[in-house]
Amino acid sequence: MKAWTWDRYGPPDALALKDVGEPDIGPDEVLVRTRAASVNPYDWRHLRADPKLVRLTYGLRRPRPGLVLGADLAGVVERTGDAVTGLRPGDEVFGEVRLGSFAEAVAVPQDRLAVKPARLTFEQAASVSMAGHTALQGLRDTGRISAGQRVLVHGASGGVGTFAVQLAKAFGAEVTGVCSTRNLELVRSLGADHVVDYTREDFTERKGHYDLLLDIVGDRSLTRLRRCLTSRGTLVIVGGIASPRGGLLGPAGQIVRGALASPFVRQRIANVGWKPNSTDLRFLAELMEKERVTPVIDRTYPFTELPEALRHVERGHARGKVAVAF
Ligand SMILES: NC(=O)c1ccc[n+]([C@@H]2O[C@H](COP(=O)([O-])OP(=O)(O)OC[C@H]3O[C@@H](n4cnc5c(N)ncnc54)[C@H](OP(=O)(O)O)[C@@H]3O)[C@@H](O)[C@H]2O)c1
Numbered sequence: 001m002k003a004w005t006w007d008r009y010g011p012p013d014a015l016a017l018k019d020v021g022e023p024d025i026g027p028d029e030v031l032v033r034t035r036a037a038s039v040n041p042y043d044w045r046h047l048r049a050d051p052k053l054v055r056l057t058y059g060l061r062r063p064r065p066g067l068v069l070g071a072d073l074a075g076v077v078e079r080t081g082d083a084v085t086g087l088r089p090g091d092e093v094f095g096e097v098r099l100g101s102f103a104e105a106v107a108v109p110q111d112r113l114a115v116k117p118a119r120l121t122f123e124q125a126a127s128v129s130m131a132g133h134t135a136l137q138g139l140r141d142t143g144r145i146s147a148g149q150r151v152l153v154h155g156a157s158g159g160v161g162t163f164a165v166q167l168a169k170a171f172g173a174e175v176t177g178v179c180s181t182r183n184l185e186l187v188r189s190l191g192a193d194h195v196v197d198y199t200r201e202d203f204t205e206r207k208g209h210y211d212l213l214l215d216i217v218g219d220r221s222l223t224r225l226r227r228c229l230t231s232r233g234t235l236v237i238v239g240g241i242a243s244p245r246g247g248l249l250g251p252a253g254q255i256v257r258g259a260l261a262s263p264f265v266r267q268r269i270a271n272v273g274w275k276p277n278s279t280d281l282r283f284l285a286e287l288m289e290k291e292r293v294t295p296v297i298d299r300t301y302p303f304t305e306l307p308e309a310l311r312h313v314e315r316g317h318a319r320g321k322v323a324v325a326f
Pocket residue numbers: 040041042130131134154155156157158159160161178179180181182183198216217219237238239240241242251272273274313316317318319320
């Protein structure tokens with residue numbers, strides 16, 4: 001089968017499309033014939049080893065041989081391990097792996113898969129897992145969202161943000177989305193009650209206003225972010241679209257600062273570390289079946305043009321998700 005592998009850390013040119021053996025499956029795993037994948041900042045960060053801490057996991061000088069890039073996927077079940085229940089060959093599924101989805105077949109633990117909602121294309125379904133889990137767990141588990149709260153999503157037009165706006169509305173919140181001028185209509189169309197154009201207005205000037213702030217961008221100090229929260233509000237640190245490149249910690253720098261500040265302030269500061277699981281995938285699938293949430297696809301690239309898809313995401317201005325069709 002064909003798979004995108006990399007034997008040095010670097011830009012998307014470091015990737016090579018190679019013939020590799022099909023993966024074996026363990027008793028709890030499912031072999032999925034991939035029909036679509038999607039690109040996350042996670043992918044180019046692994047490829048570049050940015051932040052440098054990535055090297056501790058995948059190889060200090062160069063990545064271990066045989067690694068295949070990619071996390072999100074959707075496809076058709078081809079084979080199941082002996083301990084797998086509830087999924088059968090021929091089922092259309094979506095979910096994610098830690099690494100390996102940019103390949104024609106992927107071995108996926110059954111607890112990271114769910115049945116694809118019939119109304120979604122494979123490209124839409126492949127766009128859900130990482131961004132959808134992050135938005136859901138950030139709002140519901142870390143943020144403890146409740147109906148009627150004022151929720152601000154900073155970075156509302158990207159992969160995580162487009163899910164977060166729709167999910168926060170589904171939880172009954174009054175939602176403000178921060179994005180640039182060209183994305184105002186998109187974010188409104190996802191259900192945001194208010195939009196703030198970050199090129200014209202600084203949302204942190206709105207003192208004491210929001211109960212919950214999901215920061216996906218990481219370009220503001222904690223002091224400024226806290227300033228626009230109510231005195232008992234919650235700041236959830238998700239990521240760093242705009243965080244500096246090439247450091248030891250990358251977007252995790254804000255997480256460390258948040259953890260250090262948290263014991264000394266009245267507001268809650270917490271970070272989301274997404275934990276993919278089939279229960280949350282089924283929760284998302286149900287909302288998508290009911291048309292309460294719909295993945296937003298910016299562009300779809302053919303599998304052979306994956307490096308171009310990565311370059312697009314790496315520029316930091318994707319509108320929703322970037323899909324890859326096989
Ligand atoms: N903690 C976790 O478990 C976890 C999980 C997944 C992802 N993440 C992190 O979350 C971050 C976002 O992921 P993503 O998939 O949503 O990224 P993404 O899709 O690449 O985000 C792109 C979007 O960000 C917007 N943007 C760029 N600069 C902005 C700014 N200054 N203010 C507001 N919006 C801005 C862009 O809109 P414009 O073109 O209008 O600027 C674009 O729509 C990444 O750093 C990722 O690593 C964390």
